[in-house]
Amino acid sequence: MPSSVIEVENLVKVYSGGTRAVDGISFHVGAGELLGFLGPNGAGKTTTIRILATLLAATSGAARVAGFDVTTQASDVRRRLGLAMQTPTLDTFATGRENIELIGRMHRVPRAELKRRTDELLELMGLTAVARKLAGTYSGGMRRRLDLACALVHRPQVLILDEPTEGLDPQSRIALWDELERISQDGTTMLLTTHYMEEADRLCNRVAIIDNGRIVVDGSPADLKAGIGADTVTLQLDANGPEDLARQQEDVRGLLRGFGSLESVTPEPFGVRLAIRDAGRAIPELMRRLDGNGRVVHVIGLAVGQPSLDDVFVKYTGRRIRAEAADHPIILGW
């Protein structure tokens, strides 16, 4: 029995306009594993997913899902695949039940089994009470859950989810995380994309950071964070308007020039964020430095934190992911 359920080798996708959306991606996902693609918009996550879901042809490279090639054995892949795209795709003039049943029929779930499975999924997703209402009347969270129910109706071996919690309020997001965790524990192999750090941190066994069409690093969230080797020290500054804040941030940078264990200084709306090795020991010296030389830096708060996936992302891409603009689904040709 093959241990890798998703195998991708040197995948490349160049769109007709010349955009190199995916630029040589390789990765494996083991049976029952949950891999998260973490990356900003336009990094190539959705393109990779569309190739794996047999919706888009790769320019070169190979991808196998559940042991079948996505180009030459597309229908074998489709039979074993559950897919939920970035925005829930529902028949808005059909009821919740009708939506699930149609996808089940397309997957040839036998009639009696389909009825049972649909009831079960409606119950699981908390949609039993609205099962007879048109999907067009559902709230954002309900649409997500119905979309997920459609993806699960044929008990897929592999579940691929593109930004599964995009656009949800925090409460619905946490509820959906619980649901995804349960599905993962049932042994379903999962690949999801996200640009929410907490999501990757909470759900994924393994995270691949993807930027400009390439995987820059992958590993378990814990290993990636340990690899940073530095703690985060945030300094809250008391400033009179944005110009004063910018001046103080520059001053901090100046005052800390040559400071032994400092790895980086990042300006933030509230002050600055420092990456410092062994922060506990460095704090007294850090404070002495910030005190002096006629420059006025008003530190009104200081916090020391363990590295987060955010820091991992900054280290490997040089940017913060949240600075990116919100996602807008793009229309892709097939």
Place this chain on the structure above:
Amino acid sequence: MIRDFFYEAWFLSLRTLRRFFRVPANWIGIILFPLIQLFVFSQLFKDIIQLPGFRSSGSGSYLAYLAPGQIAFTAFFAVAWSGSAILVEYRNGYMDKLRATPIYRTSILVGELAPLFIESAIMAGGILALSVVLGATIKTGLIGAALILVLSGLFGMAWAGTSFVPALLTKSEQATGTLSLLFFPIAFMSTAFVPPALMPRWLQTVNSWNPITFLIEAIRPLMVSGYDWAAIGKALVAIAVLGLVLQSATLWAFRRLTA
């Protein structure tokens, strides 16, 4: 294989019908224009029936003469914007969702086109019923009425290509109804309002190639006199040719879009 295809097309068609009939605006919009024409023109041009050219049509009143054309126009309007639904689902990703299931790609298109037979037939049936209420007759009875619906349904299914082809080629909602502008030349250069005898020579020539004229001329005897199998045969051939050309183009455009 064939069974799989029918299974998929069947359930996708049921979905398409549901989508159509659950929004009253869909069918009200289709019925309204032919209904107004039927009602207003039959009053406005009531006396036109006394002109000599009308006698050979066998219609006893202008309403009776007018009704077959309005039934045909209803089939026309039922499909004039029919390409928009598939385009909406292409854009919002629902078509991708279907394409990621193990079905034939063509089932998706057939699931959109086949129901147009039912939609056109039922819409045309609505106008047929209303014209009977207003005073028209159906000489051939229920069987004739069923024949009228079948002809209207087939015409609608064939004509739908005029909406699907531009929709699928341009991927633009605006384009789905562009060819519905053909309504005006096609309607007024047909025998819907006046018989060919009253047309100038050039218009008679255009009219003899007008696809909707074949449909109207097959429906009219079924309503006013009796079975005219020659007219029905001609209508079926015209619809078949039209359907073959337009739907081959639709299939080509659909494959191009989903390639």
